[in-house]
Amino acid sequence: MRYSIFSLxxxxxxxxxxxxxxxxxxxxxxxxxxxxxxxGGHGLATAYYLARMHGITNVAVxxxxxxxxxxxxxxxxxxxxxxxxxxxxxxxxxSLKLWEGLEQELNYNAMVSQRGTLNLFHSDSQRDAFVRRGxxxxxxxxxAELLDVPALRRLVPxxxxxNARFPIRGGLLQRRGGTVRHDAxxxxxxxxxxxxxxxxIQNCEVTGIRVERGRAVGVETSRGYIAAGKLGLACxxxxxxxxxxxxxxxxxxxxxxQAFVSEAxxxxxxxVITFGAxxxxxxxxxxxxxxxxxxxxxxxSYAQRGNLPTVEDVCEGGMALxxxxxxxxxxxxxxGVMDMSMDxxxxxxxxxxxxxxxxxxxCYGGFKATPASGWCFAxxxxxxxxxxxxxxxxxxxxxxxxxxxxxxxxxxxxxx
Amino acid sequence: MRIPCPHCGPRGHEEFAYHGDAAPIRPDPAAAEAERAFxxxxxxxxxxxxxxxxxxxxxxxxxxxxxxxxxxxxxxIRGVAEARANxxxxxxxx
Ligand SMILES: Cc1cc2nc3c(=O)[nH]c(=O)nc-3n(C[C@H](O)[C@H](O)[C@H](O)COP(=O)(O)OP(=O)(O)OC[C@H]3O[C@@H](n4cnc5c(N)ncnc54)[C@H](O)[C@@H]3O)c2cc1C
Ligand SMILES: [Zn+2]
Numbered sequence: 001m002r003y004s005i006f007s008l009x010x011x012x013x014x015x016x017x018x019x020x021x022x023x024x025x026x027x028x029x030x031x032x033x034x035x036x037x038x039x040g041g042h043g044l045a046t047a048y049y050l051a052r053m054h055g056i057t058n059v060a061v062x063x064x065x066x067x068x069x070x071x072x073x074x075x076x077x078x079x080x081x082x083x084x085x086x087x088x089x090x091x092x093x094x095s096l097k098l099w100e101g102l103e104q105e106l107n108y109n110a111m112v113s114q115r116g117t118l119n120l121f122h123s124d125s126q127r128d129a130f131v132r133r134g135x136x137x138x139x140x141x142x143x144a145e146l147l148d149v150p151a152l153r154r155l156v157p158x159x160x161x162x163n164a165r166f167p168i169r170g171g172l173l174q175r176r177g178g179t180v181r182h183d184a185x186x187x188x189x190x191x192x193x194x195x196x197x198x199x200x201i202q203n204c205e206v207t208g209i210r211v212e213r214g215r216a217v218g219v220e221t222s223r224g225y226i227a228a229g230k231l232g233l234a235c236x237x238x239x240x241x242x243x244x245x246x247x248x249x250x251x252x253x254x255x256x257x258q259a260f261v262s263e264a265x266x267x268x269x270x271x272v273i274t275f276g277a278x279x280x281x282x283x284x285x286x287x288x289x290x291x292x293x294x295x296x297x298x299x300x301s302y303a304q305r306g307n308l309p310t311v312e313d314v315c316e317g318g319m320a321l322x323x324x325x326x327x328x329x330x331x332x333x334x335x336g337v338m339d340m341s342m343d344x345x346x347x348x349x350x351x352x353x354x355x356x357x358x359x360x361x362x363c364y365g366g367f368k369a370t371p372a373s374g375w376c377f378a379x380x381x382x383x384x385x386x387x388x389x390x391x392x393x394x395x396x397x398x399x400x401x402x403x404x405x406x407x408x409x410x411x412x413x414x415x416x
Numbered sequence: 417m418r419i420p421c422p423h424c425g426p427r428g429h430e431e432f433a434y435h436g437d438a439a440p441i442r443p444d445p446a447a448a449e450a451e452r453a454f455x456x457x458x459x460x461x462x463x464x465x466x467x468x469x470x471x472x473x474x475x476x477x478x479x480x481x482x483x484x485x486x487x488x489x490x491x492x493i494r495g496v497a498e499a500r501a502n503x504x505x506x507x508x509x510x
Binding site (some may be wrong): 303342412 | 417428429430434436437452455456458459460461462463464465468470488489490491
């Protein structure tokens, strides 16, 4: 069924008793042309673009839990394309363009809200770094604006401008950045892919990858063997575990990142704000809760929950930026396990095993990448070669010394 | 999470700096295939869900490098030893 104002009214008049499930609860078939492991945003987007852009519909997405149980439903929903490096900017900008048309494309309300993302700076050197980043963005045709303190006082009057230790000197604003309702992205892509014939198979854990003569031919799952013409991995956070089933070692460590939501408030925060002197960022959801986060906990973890010192650190950052936060009560917090790659950038590439393809290493910034990641991974699976926008995200870049390290931190996943 | 330092007793993990998997050992630069070996040493990790031997530095304590054996799913710590002893073993094994 197509969703529209008329379908909404019709269902309302019928007492909302006639809604049907948004996608089929598919059972696994014996085999598919393409099997994608991982029903997060990236896996589902990949399946959708395989069907939509490449006409390949004999596709299954295999998810061990339920759609949206991974990071796609745990992140802090920020989208932006304010990157510095040439390998990154065009990719993330294409993603932002796809976000801008996503709801019409999927016929699904993902609550894409371009309320702006604002990075504050607190010193001359930080200002130089943000000017450079803004210039890099503009050279790539991406919007970026440098705001001085008077302009900031109009936009975000509640931040602590005259903080004795970290006075606010200005900010870099990307007006087209913003937030998106995260689980609606999973649901929207699942529904749209399902309508094009893709099987979205939930509660089906991949437990093994069958490799014959150097070639991946299918997966062992908790619901039996499934043959695959091609196999794509999109298991954010668990990429190392799943790739190890085919004997691969990856340039990735799994780390936990926490997120926090406060009680609902009246509208106070107009955009996404990042603190430049510590790791803290905040936005306000449409329900009114302040959504915020900071650093990863910093050690390998598959626990999906974090530790208290990080909570303290994040809250201290918040208080330094916005002292009024001290009056707000925290409602809940949670953690998600992410692939932290060795250079902080993702991998979309073939692997040394034939017919086995990898989409991994998204760190804490992969939500905004969802549409472009699906777009480029679908291209790779369909055409067997990298999409030009993802040309920098090769697996061999580490050994070859062509890393894409936005922060210049070196091979330390917990520093990116 | 508290790490039982052999010198200082159990201390909060925020006193320590984390340096990742303790398994990789610096390859011999003169060896054949040293380039490939260095690539793997610097970048590739097992990243297990389960027991992990990892380096922690007691930066706000006794300034000792430790090897902590920890379950990455539960943070339960099974053993702690000084990294120095392990390093000597690694060298011998090479
Ligand atoms: C707290 C937090 C905040 C974040 N904030 C932001 C943000 O503001 N902006 C941003 O851009 N990014 C953010 N991120 C990062 C972003 O959420 C991730 O990079 C992105 O969601 C990863 O892609 P995905 O949606 O496909 O992952 P997931 O939703 O995690 O999908 C992977 C799926 O694979 C499944 N899987 C794993 N192993 C198997 C198996 N063996 N068999 C079958 N299925 C398997 C998992 O169950 C999971 O559903 C944040 C992450 C966290 C944790
Ligand atoms: Zn100590």
